[in-house]
Amino acid sequence: MIYIVGIGPGSRDYVTEKAVNTVKTSNFVLGSKRSLDIFEINGERIELSVNLKxxxxxxxxxxxxxxxxxxxxxxxxxxxxxxxxxxxISSFDFIKKEDFEVIPGISSIQMAATKAKISWENYNILTLHGKEENLKKLLNYVKNDEKVIFLPNNLKNDLKFLIENGISDEKEITVLENLSYSNERIITDKISNLMENDYSYLLVCIIN
Structure with a gap:
């Protein structure tokens, strides 16, 4: 059996007991180094690279x-x-639904909402990870003054796209970086100032 295990935002504090027990009793555990380091692994540990697919x-x-x-x-x-x-994994031609089980984890969206202390039920949720077409959706939400929580692909490039398509660089965005890690950072500022910073890949952004 294959288990797709959600491990939360990154800190062991937010990993479910079911996830811990599933990993502990697995023959093989695959993941990034930072994911693998969270767990006690009794089976074979296999570290995935950027070519993980x-x-x-x-x-x-x-x-x-x-x-x-x-x-x-x-x-x-x-x-x-x-x-x-x-x-x-669902896209693999030889994998059927009965071949795997999903163990849910706490999403970065949930974590961002708790840190920002907002109820996110009225927000539009978007991921830009590998989805350049969603930039237009983000742009329309911002132009219509709708609330958005999004996962940027490359934050500076994404913000540049907004500016080039008519969004004021005075617009404020909250950027939440490395949530649950010791180097967690939360910044609320206008786009022009946000463009001057460097960021990791682990980001969630909120526009109110």
């Missing part, structure tokens, strides 16, 4: 034909069902 495809293809009864945990930051690995 190809690596997962090859591993799972081999697993399906040679060791289908062995337990595999694949670690997905946040919640696998939002900008996570569920979509990737």
């Amino acid at each position: 190809n690596e997962l495809y090859e591993f799972l293809k081999n697993h399906k034909t040679s060791n289908p009864r062995e337990k595999v945990s694949i670690l997905s930051t946040g919640d696998p069902c939002f900008s996570g690995l569920l979509k990737t």
